[in-house]
Amino acid sequence: MKNHLFILPLVTLAASAFAAEKIDVSFKNYNQAETARNFNNWVKLGDDNKILHLKELSPVGPKAPTIRMNLDTLYSVGVYQNDGEMTLTIPDTGLYQSVMILDTDGYTPYYFTKPGTYQLKNDSEYLFIAARTVVKDRHSKESFAAAHKAQTGLKVTGNGSKSYVMPNFDQKQLHKLTTEYNNKMLDSKISFVYGDGKMSVNEEHRTWSNTAGWEEW
Template sequence: MIGNFARAATDIELAKYVSLAGGVNRFFHFRDPGDVDNQPTIRMNFDTLYSTAVVDISDGATLTLPEVGERYMSAMIVNQDHYINDVFHGGGSYTLDTDTFDTPYVIVFMRTLVDATDPEDVAAVHAIQDQMSIEAASSKPFILPDYDEEGYEALVAGLNALLPFLADSTGGFGAKGEVNPVNHLLNTAIGWGGLPEREAFYDGAAPQLPVGEYKIEVPADVPVAAFWSLSLYNDSGFFEKNNRNAYNVNSVMGTQNDDGSMTIHLGGCDDDRVNCLPLMEGWNYVVRMYRPEQQVIDGSWTFPKVVPVD
């Protein structure tokens, strides 16, 4: 099962999104930037609104996207072996074919930055989503092979248990010639559908700390060209519903300190402190740094670590 894990994991994901969209070559748009009840994939983010489409590219297809100005929008193309041969940006038409992406089906995974606190911005992103389209020469239904579901779930659980030993996403996502096979395997289980490190650098942490009060002091000058975020998950890798509706903090919506830095609070949210995410047993988090600068990629700059509140 390890040998074909990436194919099985990706086919299982593709089947979910085909079901959501009602077939291939059709977009399904996530409209609610904080929908805890709709998490088809492990460790999703709430910083962007996703739009997804499984596309039959056996005879070629075209993806058409609108212009979005300075807003972050990326179109990640994932093939059936969980390799990412290209990520598109900006408006225009893009060719999808097997010469480029290697497998008969791919999933187009759109991420469009949204300010979840601003209803007008959410509506603006909805309008962007409505302008995305796909034209394909073939529309053969996607059929999920009969994988051993019990064995697959056991392997996912086993690989996720290695999260504390995985430093970051280096070598985990990208084209076949770009990834490290071991890191690709682990990241397929821990964060299926992650972007290549040139597009987003992922720093995951499972501190193995009890529920309590902690903080992360983030400087004003995080070296990214787009934005950064921190999302908090339960021990299964999903957002867990809380009465504050607080699941992530990012550089777009978070409250800054006077010097432009930001304090992220983990736990101790009952006093309504800002940038606070409630904790649960087994809590862990992922930092995403979008369009990272080289010092992030080469490890000479690292995101601050969590520390207990005195």
């Protein structure tokens, strides 16, 4: 019995140390780390395995969950566990709506701009769904009401129920690289480069683009 009591604290301490171990961030895994940080930002707002509809135009600066958000658009965002059977439905409302799907590697396997029901086939454990609904006149209550109605027509089915938990990436290293890569993107004057995970793209340019697209500290 005494031996068991002695072993248990050691096992507990070892497990705690393992759980607290930070993951180093480098160019090799930067896209995963920065994507995870932004997934987590949205989950904290309440979009874990459900769509969070933002009813007002996006704030700018530090209050924005993601830095580059349109000023004439209402956002609907969800971080979903992907069980391999997910579907997305975009309603036919007459308003422009687009939906971007991101995986945990920071790739964009899907981008939809037309009404319909779509199957989301991807190996990523979690998928980030970001929908944009246009507000035709930002000074009109009727325009907001129409956009709100269109938002409620967005449906996601077939997802899992496991909550997203951000891997323990070293945030100081991530912040340092984010500053470095954002400056490189600005100095390069290249257009944004993204990828769907299938076609080959310049990974350095994709990393800089993800930095500039997500970046906010």
